[in-house]
Amino acid sequence: MQKKLKIAALISGSGTNLQAVINACIKKEINGKIVCVGADRPNALGLKRAKKHNIPAFITDYKKIIADNNIEKKLPVDFNIKKISSLQKLFDKTNKKIERFFKTRAVAEADILNKLDKFKFNLIILAGFMRKLTPYFIDKINKDSKTPKIMNIHPALLPAFPGTDGYKDAFEYGAKIGGCTVHFVDYGEDTGAIIAQKSFPILDGDTLETIKQKGLKAEWELYTKAIKLFEEGRLTLITKNAAGRGGFKIKREIVKILERMV
């Protein structure tokens, strides 16, 4: 049997995706195991799931860090604001507010990295993790851009409806198809290379609640499928010319799924 894939999970909420991956590992649908769970808040319900399965867990209290008036004294020694803000595409200008964003996130991310360090993980999955990761963190995990090691699950069919509320945005827009996406995390917001997607019909009788139920059920199945492909070494990135904003061509990394190795 191949060595088990070691998965580190980051959560913010109920952790139903975390539970789905734990179950998939127990049922051997994935040849892997969750080696640790990190939460951005002490009251993340998903921490109870980690405890129930004896999975080591840690908390990086973002709220406390973001409110810290002495953040300058806690910056990681290798933090470089010019480098980080030039890499991150989220903001089109740098100002005091943006600088504080990057500084507080770097302190939080350095704490996560420090707590993750002792777990020899091969993959990080964001399982309902509601924080933007900056290049400070991403570049320390992705040793090279061709083999990304951070996955996220998003509640919409990207590139439609990025942001924090995909199901609600699709429902309010009047979309007739809903869905979810597993993608690699890059510097943008929900812009990383798409690994897998799953759709479902949005029917006249649907409410936001019924859509979220359909969505979560699809997520649990999709995340397992995406992690299994990663574990089997079947995900690789290729560079394509893609349509950018305003019709300009841009270089875009897309996922190619390799045939199963016999």
Ligand code: GRF
């Ligand atoms: C999910 O809809 C996921 O797409 C989004 O967070 C929601 C909560 O996930 N990122 P979970 O129940 O905490 O796994």
